[in-house]
Amino acid sequence: MPLRDLISALADDLDIGVVLTDGQLAPPGPHILYVNTTFERMTGFDRAEILGKNPRIFQGAGTSLAARKRLARALRNGERHTTTLVNYRKTGEAYLCAIDVFPIVAPDGALISAVALEREVERKPGRRPTARTGKSG
């Protein structure tokens, strides 16, 4: 069963946002291969608008460069990574997004794909919406 079909079977009805990409880390990758309905609702994008694009389209002026770099490094190393980033909906509205990214790595170490679980989190009053980040596990 292709990975996308497997993820779709698992994730279509989940109430957490799910996004699957290919393993091409350098722009214009990673390409979005699948998103679930919860992800569409959170971002305001229909899947037809974002399939084939890369998840940087959710970033903007408020997205921490340092957090992005840590995420990029984890993906290069094939490591699971959790972070909280400022992302932007289709409307341009910023929201705080907790992301848990799982790389899918071939036996030779090559990155095949990545799956992220994404959830909007509330901003704590008085706290700046900057990134919190760290390794899981």
Ligand SMILES: Cc1cc2nc3c(=O)[nH]c(=O)nc-3n(C[C@H](O)[C@H](O)[C@H](O)COP(=O)(O)O)c2cc1C
């Ligand atoms: C499966 C997956 C989902 C991602 N989702 C998001 C996201 O929702 N928001 C975001 O800002 N970055 C997301 N990213 C991260 C960016 O695609 C990119 O990896 C990050 O910006 C670091 O790489 P760069 O320094 O080349 O930009 C995701 C990455 C992957 C692999």
